[in-house]
Amino acid sequence: xxxxxxxxxxxxxxxxxxxxxxxxxxxxxxxxxxxxxxxxxxxxxxxxxxxxxxxxxxxxxxxxxxxxxxxxxxxxxxxxxxxxxxxxxxxxxxxxxxxxxxxxxxxxxxxxxxxxxxxxxxxxxxxxxxxxxxxxxxxxxxxxxxxxxxxxxxxxxxxxxxxxxxxxxxxxxxxxxxxxxxxxxxxxxxxxxxxxxxxxxxxxxxxxxxxxxxxxxxxxxxxxxxxxxxxxxxxxxxxxxxxxxxxxxxxxxxxxxxxxxxxxxxxxxxxxxxxxxxxxxxxxxxx
Amino acid sequence: xxxxxxxxxxxxxxxxxxxxxxxxxxxxxxxxxxxxxxxxxxxxxxxxxxxxxxxxxxxxxx
Numbered sequence: 417x418x419x420x421x422x423x424x425x426x427x428x429x430x431x432x433x434x435x436x437x438x439x440x441x442x443x444x445x446x447x448x449x450x451x452x453x454x455x456x457x458x459x460x461x462x463x464x465x466x467x468x469x470x471x472x473x474x475x476x477x478x479x480x481x482x483x484x485x486x487x488x489x490x491x492x493x494x495x496x497x498x499x500x501x502x503x504x505x506x507x508x509x510x511x512x513x514x515x516x517x518x519x520x521x522x523x524x525x526x527x528x529x530x531x532x533x534x535x536x537x538x539x540x541x542x543x544x545x546x547x548x549x550x551x552x553x554x555x556x557x558x559x560x561x562x563x564x565x566x567x568x569x570x571x572x573x574x575x576x577x578x579x580x581x582x583x584x585x586x587x588x589x590x591x592x593x594x595x596x597x598x599x600x601x602x603x604x605x606x607x608x609x610x611x612x613x614x615x616x617x618x619x620x621x622x623x624x625x626x627x628x629x630x631x632x633x634x635x636x637x638x639x640x641x642x643x644x645x646x647x648x649x650x651x652x653x654x655x656x657x658x659x660x661x662x663x664x665x666x667x668x669x670x671x672x673x674x675x676x677x678x679x680x681x682x683x684x685x686x687x688x689x690x691x692x693x694x695x696x697x698x699x700x701x702x703x
Numbered sequence: 704x705x706x707x708x709x710x711x712x713x714x715x716x717x718x719x720x721x722x723x724x725x726x727x728x729x730x731x732x733x734x735x736x737x738x739x740x741x742x743x744x745x746x747x748x749x750x751x752x753x754x755x756x757x758x759x760x761x762x763x764x765x
Contacts (some may be wrong), residue, residue: 488741
């Protein structure tokens with residue numbers, strides 16, 4: 417399961433960032449595919465990006481149209497979220513892939529969560545409301561309307577957009593200032609933290625995870641628990657990288673559907689499932 | 704409260720967890736309607752115009 421997921425992550429990242437001309441010349445793709453969004457966090461200023469970032473697109477609409485409902489991006493979130501939930505985070509997000517790879521480096525004793533997890537996990541909702549929504553509409557720089565999340569926090573933009581562009585574009589490189597070093601610091605902090613803690617950005621800061629997490633409970637793709645087969649061995653809970661117990665797997669907004677619990681279960685009582693009429697997706701342990 | 708039982712007759716399942724079925728379908732339909740409204744309002748043009756120019760804020764120099 418892990419190898420399949422890694423392959424999907426790699427293929428999806430390469431396909432959605434496959435504009436090689438951009439990497440070679442320090443420019444970005446300007447074709448019609450950018451009318452559409454990728455499901456994961458993928459900066460549209462990445463030289464290789466062939467589609468738009470959904471969070472960037474949401475902020476662009478809020479910047480341009482203020483309090484007008486951004487139906488285009490909301491529709492995208494409803495369709496993708498209802499079908500996949502946080503499968504996007506576990507299988508399709510380039511920045512999630514980067515954090516996964518860093519977490520495999522065998523240097524520190526690994527942790528699944530940070531201390532004060534139950535408080536910090538709400539950080540992604542704060543980011544969504546304050547930086548993506550309110551900040552983009554009017555909060556920062558007076559009423560100048562800037563994409564506040566992209567500008568002050570997004571590590572994906574720094575890693576996939578800024579670093580490749582600045583390495584090939586002398587004009588942009590000459591304009592580097594304090595803001596760039598702030599974003600570089602945020603990126604380096606999160607990358608270093610990823611070596612120790614499983615996906616800190618996804619667990620604590622990602623506004624896209626906050627949105628897709630809301631769809632987890634009723635999305636089409638679920639992890640189904642057949643309680644009658646369960647021998648309560650706890651293998652799934654030990655395998656879960658975000659430390660969920662078996663009754664939370666799949667329905668929790670924190671579950672990224674990585675499938676490690678499915679692979680770990682000795683009795684195969686946990687399975688990925690699409691639509692199955694009347695199925696109990698996850699149940700409650702007997703006392 | 705029989706509707707809370709699963710196939711094995713287990714009553715220890717909260718309604719909150721009894722998901723699946725067609726729960727995703729209204730979301731997809733609503734999403735398609737929203738996409739259609741967004742397209743009619745020209746919102747994808749706004750997104751495209753933003754996405755085809757280098758976003759200086761995104762790369763930390765804007």
